[in-house]
Amino acid sequence: MSRNTFVSLWITAKLSTAADRRMHLPFALKQAGCMTHNLSAGSQVPGAVPGPAAAGAVQSASAPQPDTRRQADSAPDAARTRRAATQASTPKSRRKPPANRARRSAATAGHIRSAPERRVRIGSPTALLAAVPVLLQFQPGSSMVVIGTEPPGSQVRLTLRYDLPDPPDPALAAEIAAHAVAVLAAQRINRAAAVGYGPGHLVTPVADALRAWAPSAGITVAELLRVENRRYWSYLCAEPGCCPPEGTPFDVSGHPAARALAAGGAARVLSSRAELAATVAPLDGDAGEAMRRATRQAEEHVARLVSRVAMSGRRASARRLIATAGLQAVGTAIARYRRGESVGPEIAAWLTVVLRDLRVRDDAWSRMQPEYLEAHLRLWTDLTRMARPGYASAPASLLAFVAWQSGNGALANVALDRALTDDPGYSMAVLLRQVLDSGAPPSLARLPMTPEEVAASYDDLETTHDEDGQRDTDDAAGQP
Numbered sequence: 001m002s003r004n005t006f007v008s009l010w011i012t013a014k015l016s017t018a019a020d021r022r023m024h025l026p027f028a029l030k031q032a033g034c035m036t037h038n039l040s041a042g043s044q045v046p047g048a049v050p051g052p053a054a055a056g057a058v059q060s061a062s063a064p065q066p067d068t069r070r071q072a073d074s075a076p077d078a079a080r081t082r083r084a085a086t087q088a089s090t091p092k093s094r095r096k097p098p099a100n101r102a103r104r105s106a107a108t109a110g111h112i113r114s115a116p117e118r119r120v121r122i123g124s125p126t127a128l129l130a131a132v133p134v135l136l137q138f139q140p141g142s143s144m145v146v147i148g149t150e151p152p153g154s155q156v157r158l159t160l161r162y163d164l165p166d167p168p169d170p171a172l173a174a175e176i177a178a179h180a181v182a183v184l185a186a187q188r189i190n191r192a193a194a195v196g197y198g199p200g201h202l203v204t205p206v207a208d209a210l211r212a213w214a215p216s217a218g219i220t221v222a223e224l225l226r227v228e229n230r231r232y233w234s235y236l237c238a239e240p241g242c243c244p245p246e247g248t249p250f251d252v253s254g255h256p257a258a259r260a261l262a263a264g265g266a267a268r269v270l271s272s273r274a275e276l277a278a279t280v281a282p283l284d285g286d287a288g289e290a291m292r293r294a295t296r297q298a299e300e301h302v303a304r305l306v307s308r309v310a311m312s313g314r315r316a317s318a319r320r321l322i323a324t325a326g327l328q329a330v331g332t333a334i335a336r337y338r339r340g341e342s343v344g345p346e347i348a349a350w351l352t353v354v355l356r357d358l359r360v361r362d363d364a365w366s367r368m369q370p371e372y373l374e375a376h377l378r379l380w381t382d383l384t385r386m387a388r389p390g391y392a393s394a395p396a397s398l399l400a401f402v403a404w405q406s407g408n409g410a411l412a413n414v415a416l417d418r419a420l421t422d423d424p425g426y427s428m429a430v431l432l433r434q435v436l437d438s439g440a441p442p443s444l445a446r447l448p449m450t451p452e453e454v455a456a457s458y459d460d461l462e463t464t465h466d467e468d469g470q471r472d473t474d475d476a477a478g479q480p
Contacts (some may be wrong), residue, residue, distance in 0.1 A: 125225060125232055130252035132195055134261050135159050136410060138270040142166065142198045144206045146180045148189035157189050158439055161410065164202040170209075177209035183439035185217040193223040200226060200233075207235050277414040280384050280396065287345075287386075294349035295388045302353060319357070323458075326354030330364045337379040338372050345386065352387040355394035359458040361428075366451045368402050376402040384418060392422040397429045404436060405445040412436055 133139050146160045160180050165172040196203030203226045214221050224235040231247030252258050270276050305321050355361050368376055380399035396419035403412035419429035
């Protein structure tokens with residue numbers, strides 16, 4: 001476990017053996033958290049990202065729209081996430097690959113640094129291959145990893161990982177390349193490296209598409225490798241003397257770069273993305289059964305609360321009662337986790353139930369100050385794992401937000417997978433996925449509303465609902 005340890009990887013020597021090609025790519029990497037995190041893109045805590053990305057951001061032309069009923073019920077939710085979405089950059093020409101065939105994880109580097117920085121010099125393709133799993137925090141398989149850098153000093157700006165189309169699909173390969181290039185160009189990144197993991201018939205179509213798309217956007221692909229069975233090939237070197245057709249064997253286990261990264265506090269690299277997804281999977285066995293019982297009890301408690309105001313016929317009154325109890329419970333849980341504590345099944349079940357109330361969920365969202373990232377990651381990971389079916393979307397979406405906030409793109413995406421599996425139309429998750437797919441940096445994971453502003457927004461909504469309900473009642477009373 002590491003706390004705010006920074007590692008910068010500086011690739012200063014040529015990465016392929018081609019005599020006339022050199023590359024300079026520093027990777028800025030921050031480790032922050034109390035669980036195993038994905039660190040794709042040199043994850044940094046939120047802040048103003050160096051360079052022009054935020055200023056040049058445009059609104060996505062392909063924003064998914066939640067159904068109008070859900071959108072109306074969650075006005076602060078939609079306003080908050082769309083504010084980030086409008087700053088994320090996705091050109092109008094981009095077509096989104098199917099989620100099940102081109103899943104990607106993206107995150108970008110911010111600039112706030114609360115601990116001394118350690119720099120690791122990378123001078124070979126093997127050193128680069130030692131660094132990529134640390135950036136992702138899992139071993140990529142059947143993937144294309146694209147790393148974009150920017151001046152000054154060629155700091156890493158973002159890392160994108162795509163599933164390779166299998167079977168090969170030239171159209172989908174072109175879409176993947178177009179998306180990667182679009183994200184890089186929209187953030188004004190003009191230099192990148194890419195590594196494909198898998199057999200040639202799967203990697204080559206995407207590699208060729210990247211080489212075709214990048215020049216049109218003014219992007220230089222400084223290195224493009226393929227990795228399979230502990231050998232690598234360069235798509236940019238055709239000299240048999242230095243790039244043999246049978247590939248170059250490599251071993252990163254004892255590589256100096258890997259040792260330097262470990263000394264710098266790099267978290268454990270997981271074996272696959274599936275292992276990362278398992279860190280947010282629902283609990284089973286005795287723990288899962290305890291949560292099932294506790295959730296049923298929490299549902300019964302909500303029913304009792306509602307019954308107290310049922311005779312009044314005022315639906316808003318029941319909502320306020322549940323929200324009041326929920327706001328107190330979630331606020332207490334946040335404070336407990338910030339003190340390093342945790343919660344058991346009964347409290348966790350009550351939290352997952354009351355978080356279905358959008359006012360409670362949005363109040364929790366507004367309290368996700370970045371200085372408590374580790375505590376918040378632990379809280380929402382615990383609740384995402386403990387949540388029973390029908391109650392995972394809110395904690396999983398909140399986990400996705402704080403993971404994005406910390407620069408942890410792949411954790412954010414597996415959390416969104418969990419949220420959208422639980423409720424495919426959950427607006428916060430849908431909108432966050434749009435933002436992450438655009439390659440939006442953690443600097444956009446701001447808190448545009450304070451708890452007081454969230455409360456005022458919902459008070460206004462509830463006042464309007466009350467007035468509409470009273471008007472309907474008066475109209476009905478006046479009917480002959």
